[in-house]
Amino acid sequence: MSTITLPTPPVLNPPASLEASASENPERLLELSLGPQHPSTHGVFRMNVVLDGERVVRLKPVFGYLHRNHEKIAENETYLGNMPYTDRLDYICSLTNNWAYALAVEKLAGIPVPERAEYLRVITAELTRLLNHAALVGFLLQDMGASGTPLMYAFREREKILDLFEALTGARMMCNYMRFGGCRVDAPAGWLDQARKVVADFPKFLDEFEKLLVSNEILMERTQGVGVLSRELAISSAISGPMARASGLNYDIRKVDCYGIYPRFSFRVPLGSHGDVYDRYMIRILEMRESLKILEQALRDIPEGPILDPKSKPRGFRPKPGECYGRIEAPKGELGFYLISDGSPNPYRYRVRPPSLINLTVLEDLCLGHNVADVVVILGSVDIVLGEVDR
Amino acid sequence: MIGTGILKGLAETARNFFLSYVSKDRLTTVQYPEQRLPQIEAARNFPFLVYDGAEWDAGMRCVACQICEKECPPKCIFIEKSKDKKPDAVGKPQFYPARFDIDISVCMSCQICVEVCPFDAIKMDVEFDLPTDDRFAGLMLDRHKLSKSNEYYHEIHPTEATAVDTALDAERAKAAAAKAAAAAPKPASPAATAASAASTPKPTEGESK
Numbered sequence: 001m002s003t004i005t006l007p008t009p010p011v012l013n014p015p016a017s018l019e020a021s022a023s024e025n026p027e028r029l030l031e032l033s034l035g036p037q038h039p040s041t042h043g044v045f046r047m048n049v050v051l052d053g054e055r056v057v058r059l060k061p062v063f064g065y066l067h068r069n070h071e072k073i074a075e076n077e078t079y080l081g082n083m084p085y086t087d088r089l090d091y092i093c094s095l096t097n098n099w100a101y102a103l104a105v106e107k108l109a110g111i112p113v114p115e116r117a118e119y120l121r122v123i124t125a126e127l128t129r130l131l132n133h134a135a136l137v138g139f140l141l142q143d144m145g146a147s148g149t150p151l152m153y154a155f156r157e158r159e160k161i162l163d164l165f166e167a168l169t170g171a172r173m174m175c176n177y178m179r180f181g182g183c184r185v186d187a188p189a190g191w192l193d194q195a196r197k198v199v200a201d202f203p204k205f206l207d208e209f210e211k212l213l214v215s216n217e218i219l220m221e222r223t224q225g226v227g228v229l230s231r232e233l234a235i236s237s238a239i240s241g242p243m244a245r246a247s248g249l250n251y252d253i254r255k256v257d258c259y260g261i262y263p264r265f266s267f268r269v270p271l272g273s274h275g276d277v278y279d280r281y282m283i284r285i286l287e288m289r290e291s292l293k294i295l296e297q298a299l300r301d302i303p304e305g306p307i308l309d310p311k312s313k314p315r316g317f318r319p320k321p322g323e324c325y326g327r328i329e330a331p332k333g334e335l336g337f338y339l340i341s342d343g344s345p346n347p348y349r350y351r352v353r354p355p356s357l358i359n360l361t362v363l364e365d366l367c368l369g370h371n372v373a374d375v376v377v378i379l380g381s382v383d384i385v386l387g388e389v390d391r
Numbered sequence: 392m393i394g395t396g397i398l399k400g401l402a403e404t405a406r407n408f409f410l411s412y413v414s415k416d417r418l419t420t421v422q423y424p425e426q427r428l429p430q431i432e433a434a435r436n437f438p439f440l441v442y443d444g445a446e447w448d449a450g451m452r453c454v455a456c457q458i459c460e461k462e463c464p465p466k467c468i469f470i471e472k473s474k475d476k477k478p479d480a481v482g483k484p485q486f487y488p489a490r491f492d493i494d495i496s497v498c499m500s501c502q503i504c505v506e507v508c509p510f511d512a513i514k515m516d517v518e519f520d521l522p523t524d525d526r527f528a529g530l531m532l533d534r535h536k537l538s539k540s541n542e543y544y545h546e547i548h549p550t551e552a553t554a555v556d557t558a559l560d561a562e563r564a565k566a567a568a569a570k571a572a573a574a575a576p577k578p579a580s581p582a583a584t585a586a587s588a589a590s591t592p593k594p595t596e597g598e599s600k
Binding site: 077078080081082083084085149153156159163166167168169170171174176184185188189208211212213214215216217218219220314315 | 393394395396397399400402403404407419431432433434435458462464499500501502503506507515550
């Protein structure tokens with residue numbers, strides 16, 4: 001498996017040691033509530049931080065403000081009726097959520113997917129990855145105080161991809177596009193050319209973005225050596241996605257599981273070596289470049305043909321009793337759906353394995369010993385969406 | 392040297408600023424209420440009911456089969472079936488919705504109602520300018536407010552509407568031909584009529600189960 005290893009940048013700002021804060025006088029500690037209504041928390045998320053001066057001694061994440069009973073609602077809906085609800089899990093990347101759910105149900109019922117639909121799925125999923133990572137780097141820099149400019153540049157690119165999604169699926173964010181055994185509609189006339197143009201123009205944005213900020217001294221000072229996640233901790237706490245890869249863990253479900261038609265495309269998996277915020281930021285930039293490679297190949301090779309399995313129908317879908325777990329590499333990590341069918345039109349049990357929530361469990365370990373201003377940056381680099389954390 | 396990275400970044404911002412006077416691509420925003428981007432054809436937000444002809448009441452395609460009401464994930468559709476029947480577009484007596492309400496404060500624009508409708512009666516609208524000061528009654532659209540003509544459907548989704556019309560015309564022509572065929576040999580061969588009469592009620596029976 002070919003991988004990229006990031007060059008070793010000089011560590012400018014080594015973190016203060018944990019022992020120093022543990023020995024402090026408890027009477028000097030200050031408990032502070034960050035959030036839930038705070039722009040830095042990316043939604044309604046609260047952190048109870050115990051501070052010793054500027055240093056974080058303890059951190060307790062509090063979430064559940066956006067709980068919508070997603071899993072229980074799903075047990076009372078039909079299998080198809082759940083599809084629009086999965087859009088609202090990680091509302092930035094609705095198409096990868098659709099895919100993960102469709103994959104789980106297809107596995108459960110043994111439905112084949114036509115060739116063209118597989119290509120459309122790869123194209124939309126990789127566009128979603130571009131969109132998510134572009135939004136993430138924009139928000140991360142916004143959290144660091146680069147007010148406006150990088151975020152606006154990132155959102156300008158995101159808008160082009162959202163226009164593509166609207167032309168294909170009818171909605172910008174709540175796409176509801178995948179069906180069991182394919183996709184809902186075929187690409188309209190001229191859509192693939194429009195997508196090729198967006199993909200061809202995207203590297204310009206990445207070059208611009210790198211020139212804008214990658215060598216910026218303030219950025220390096222704020223990110224290098226901050227929020228280090230060790231490889232061992234990443235493995236033992238089931239971290240997945242770009243966050244695990246930034247810690248040097250070579251784990252990409254596109255390569256490991258080979259779901260869909262990913263084995264046909266040549267792409268590399270970027271790996272970090274430090275596991276700090278800077279590596280997590282750079283991994284996303286490099287992953288966007290690899291996604292562009294997949295997109296170029298998929299848009300070149302996409303065949304003509306049907307987009308939906310002829311046996312697939314919107315009403316009266318009852319899979320045989322059984323259980324299955326379907327997972328994909330969502331932009332944030334491993335997104336899985338666990339389903340149990342008892343042969344009725346609605347699932348007996350429906351469970352989501354959200355990458356945001358599980359990546360968030362190590363937040364305290366990342367933040368201890370750092371300044372309170374770094375907590376905001378570390379949280380931003382974890383890449384959470386509260387729709388998925390709380391469900 | 393320290394600071395060069397920052398200067399490089401500033402040069403990039405400055406380039407973007409000055410080139411925005413030259414290149415239209417760099418001006419990405421529009422002044423919304425005055426300037427509007429062209430509507431994307433596949434766009435959707437809330438459902439509406441299609442009617443044929445000039446009269447919304449008479450030409451309504453909906454036959455109150457209540458499939459959309461049953462399949463709607465957030466259950467935002469409310470239908471009351473009529474007691475009597477009235478002729479549809481091809482003159483066949485059909486039920487019609489005595490009441491058809493969609494609560495668009497609940498609707499999540501998933502368009503599953505459109506996918507399950509066997510009569511092409513419900514489609515997605517693109518109208519988004521729906522503010523109201525009454526959040527209960529104002530967002531509860533009744534069947535009159537929901538009814539829009541087939542011409543309007545052609546205006547907002549031309550490709551999709553043409554495909555639907557072609558399919559519907561083919562179906563109606565087939566129905567008319569079958570009706571004519573059933574009517575013509577009536578005096579000649581009673582066996583054919585008996586066979587067609589025996590075959591027609593069966594699917595309706597299965598449907599009602």
